[in-house]
Every structure is written in structure tokens, then in C-alpha cells.
Amino acid sequence: MHADALIDLRSDTVTKPTPGMLKAMMAAEVGDDVLGDDPAVLALQEKVADLLGKEAGLFLPSGTMANQVAIRTHTEPGDELIMEATGHTFLYETGAMAGLCGVQASLIAGTRGLITAAQVKSAIRPRQTYVPPTKLVILENTHNHGGGTLYDLDEIKNISALCKDHGLALHLDGARLWNACIATGLAPKEYALHFDSVSVCLSKGLGAPVGSVIVGSQSWIDRAKRFRKMFGGGMRQAGFLAAAGIYALDHQFARLADDHAHARRLSEGLSRIPGVIAEPEHVQTNIVFFGLRGKPASWLSDELKKRGVLLFPLRHEEVRAVTHMGLSGQQIDRVIQIMQDLAS
């Protein structure tokens, strides 16, 4: 099948650079970022730190490295962190929190990926010599495995206050924080205010080819810089990539609203087909879970693949579809049509 005929719903990471972005990349003024003198990287770091209201930022090659460098910077080996059981940093980062950071996770069962201050409170360890010291809490917004779900800002405030009371750091895995901002109308800094550190992805819905940024206080970023280098993330003329991130923030941020509209359209269309599992009431951003009642998700993803639709079977009976800038409304309608055929 020709690549153009494929409808790729595997992830919002499959987007390719737009002509405007490629032009911006080619025009980047670069230096050696390990030596600290790549102007485009410095500009991106400052831009993201400003957007998130923090003192400093650090550019990294991936969201995984961004989160793991953040975890390593907040902790020492043997420490414990608290997070939701299906969170990306635990489930999808290859065991790096154990393998690279030497920390263990105390996992909380969330509701669609979201946890409460009361749950966090009950997971904080007493300070005793024979228990692991709790050092860090991680929230994920929007929550990937939970289905692109959104935290209530009041819950974030409660968790943040709890962390302050107990001397715990609070990190936000904000790979899709941009989607949360578009969905709620809140500015990135209105979320970031309540966290010690935030990681954001440029290579998901924003459409840059590579890159994530972590932000925090200047002293925290100074410490993070050492771990970025230790984890192999010190890049040289990285400004070509940073320029793509700057372009993405300037030109491809507001259009995330289209992705959310496509996700709603997909879920609502699917919910009208008898035998199809779809919950449009839980589609808040650009992620849609759906299935065919009685069929394993792997069967459904195979059948859809034969018909030119790519996605991942992430739950027992449900596949995950992620909308992004490479999709048209017509393609969304085509997926609904194919599901109608499969269901009948």
C-alpha cells in the first residue's frame, strides 16, 4: 500500500517536519551546545522556561531522557518516588528509573491515570531508617495510558501543597501539557507554577522531529546538565533541532485544537456503531481508545492494518488512536466507515 493511503494513528510522534519548519531548521544559527554556545538551543531553552514561568530550561533528545534526567536530578539511588501505576515514566521508559536512576516507585492505582492528594498522602513513607525515603511525586498531564485525560487544577494544587508540607519534589511529565492547555484554556505557566520541574515534548503534537525540554530553578537545571551528559544526551550543533522546536511553538501550537476535534469526531462516530466500544464522554484531548466487543485488541489492530489503518492494541479489548497534524477529517470518517464494516 502506498504510504499516503495509510492512516497512521499509532502516535502523535509520526508527524513529519512541515516546509516552514525545515526552512527554519536550515536557517538556524548553531554552535557547540555541550560547550554552551549554540544560540538556537539557548533561545529554545529560554523560550520554554519563559512559557512555563521557570528560571531555566534544558534541551534533551527525547521525552524519556527528559523525565529520567529529572528523576535522577531530584533523587539519589535508593530513594522512592510516588506515581500512578500506568504512568509513562514507569511503564514505557524501559525500566530506566531503576536502571539509570536507582530509584523505586510506589505505584498508585489511578482513575484514567489520575491520582488524588489523599492517595499520594497515604503513600508517603514515615521517616524511619529501615524504609525507603520518599523524595519525589510525578504527575502526568495529559495522561497517555489513561486516554489523554486532564488533571483538575485544584487537585494539582492540593498535591503540590501536600508535597511542600512533606518536603517532597513534584515533577510534571508534561509530554502533552500543550494539549492540556488547548483543552482547558489555561496557560502553560498556570500548570507549571505548582511543580518544581516540568518536562515537555516538542516531537508529539507540536510536530518537531526531535526534542524535549525540562524546566526548573537555575540550580536544579545546573545539576540536571551533568546527568544529561552522563545519560548521553549532550549534543553538539543541536540548534538545527532546537530551531524546529521554536518554529513548532510559534506556528503549530494553536492548531492542536484540530486534533482534539478529530478525536471527538472519531469517538462520537464510533459510539454510534452497535458492538463498538467507545466512550466519547472520556475523550478530552487527542487520544481515543476503542474496540469491538468480544474481540481482542490485537485481532482488531491486525484487521485495521489490512485496511490501511495503523494503531496499537494497548488494552485487552481496546486499541489506541492518537490524532495529529498529519490527519484529515476525511481520514477520520474513513476509519469510522471501516469499523462499521468490521462490526457488521
Ligand SMILES: *Cc1c(COP(=O)(O)O)cnc(C)c1O
Ligand atoms: C511520549 C511520552 C514521553 C516521552 O517519550 P519519548 O518517545 O521518549 O520522546 C514521556 N511521557 C509521556 C506521557 C509520553 O506520552
